[in-house]
Amino acid sequence: MLLRTRSGVEPLPSEITPRPLYESRRAVLRAAAAGVAFWSTGAAYAAPAVRAAADAAPAKLQARPSSYSTMERQTPYKDVTGYNNFYEFGTDKEDPARFSGSLHVRPWTVSVEGLVARPRQFGIDELLGLAPLEERIYRMRCVEGWSMVIPWIGYPFAELMKRVEPTAGAKYVEYVTLADPAQMSGLRSGVLAWPYVEGLRIDEAAHPLTLLTLGLYGEVLPRQNGAPVRMVVPWKYGFKSGKSLVRIRFTDRQPVTSWNRAAPQEYGFYSNVNPEVSHPRWSQATERRIGEDGFLQRKRPTLKFNGYGEQVASLYAGMDLHKAF
Numbered sequence: 001m002l003l004r005t006r007s008g009v010e011p012l013p014s015e016i017t018p019r020p021l022y023e024s025r026r027a028v029l030r031a032a033a034a035g036v037a038f039w040s041t042g043a044a045y046a047a048p049a050v051r052a053a054a055d056a057a058p059a060k061l062q063a064r065p066s067s068y069s070t071m072e073r074q075t076p077y078k079d080v081t082g083y084n085n086f087y088e089f090g091t092d093k094e095d096p097a098r099f100s101g102s103l104h105v106r107p108w109t110v111s112v113e114g115l116v117a118r119p120r121q122f123g124i125d126e127l128l129g130l131a132p133l134e135e136r137i138y139r140m141r142c143v144e145g146w147s148m149v150i151p152w153i154g155y156p157f158a159e160l161m162k163r164v165e166p167t168a169g170a171k172y173v174e175y176v177t178l179a180d181p182a183q184m185s186g187l188r189s190g191v192l193a194w195p196y197v198e199g200l201r202i203d204e205a206a207h208p209l210t211l212l213t214l215g216l217y218g219e220v221l222p223r224q225n226g227a228p229v230r231m232v233v234p235w236k237y238g239f240k241s242g243k244s245l246v247r248i249r250f251t252d253r254q255p256v257t258s259w260n261r262a263a264p265q266e267y268g269f270y271s272n273v274n275p276e277v278s279h280p281r282w283s284q285a286t287e288r289r290i291g292e293d294g295f296l297q298r299k300r301p302t303l304k305f306n307g308y309g310e311q312v313a314s315l316y317a318g319m320d321l322h323k324a325f
């Protein structure tokens, strides 16, 4: 059993990542001087107040614990926010943290379109308040062979689906990242066809593990992690977890996704984590847990569906996962 409830369990002091400087007294005073609440209190969950000190410090998010969280040791904050794939800002792991400061995350609108009874746009504050925020500590596995454990904050994507009411004909959902060359230096590179597009079958999208994600480590999403809103699909390789979403479209056709389009023989539409199905150029049987690297660090075995098989295997009953990789 890989999922256990966190209720009543506190992290060991050794597991708590030191908070960076953003909680400094100066930041609080700056926010207070600007007349905005630095910390939303009272409600079980609350949208952060808009900060006048434009994005100087991340806003806190309150979230309730979730029984879907793993109790594994969390990857240090500095690795979660310093070792990223977000090709819109460059292909080196350090590029997103270095270059994503140019991304304007407010105002932000996500357009929900296609085969839904109620197509509409959602502003970011509305998304923050749409449903109770949960902390979901998920294992994440990149197709490149590394993994992390990240305390995300969000709510099931199904909550958004309820608001727009997909029609009977909706079989897939496609989600699209912002592609603005003025804000994203990596778009100069032709490494992918922009915008970055990913997608899920509708039952995958509606699965309770699929998280519409607005924060991590108790605060709003840092830009390098896909601010202000992204998808997180923990049983699939990380590239299915599209960042900085601007458009969500329900459709009757399997979406043409960026990595599948770029290299169809290497990256399938499903991309479920599967140690039994090798990438054409490397095995997927083991992984390196970021933050644990060291001389004596053993590789960890990769688990089918990233360890979430008990929850998701039934979605693929009868399918040949070597063909539908």
Ligand SMILES: Nc1nc2c(c(=O)[nH]1)N[C@H]1C(S)=C(S)[C@@H](COP(=O)(O)O)O[C@H]1N2
Residues within 6 Å of the ligand: 080, 083, 084, 085, 086, 087, 088, 141, 142, 143, 177, 196, 224, 225, 226, 237, 238, 239, 240, 241, 242, 243, 244
């Ligand atoms: N728009 C966009 N989303 C993206 C990517 C990207 O390059 N662009 N990279 C993906 C990959 S390969 C991974 S492993 C995860 C990494 O998420 P993280 O940096 O928050 O850990 O984001 C995914 N989402």
Ligand SMILES: [Mo]
Residues within 6 Å of the ligand: 085, 141, 142, 143, 144, 237, 238, 239
């Ligand atoms: Mo990845």
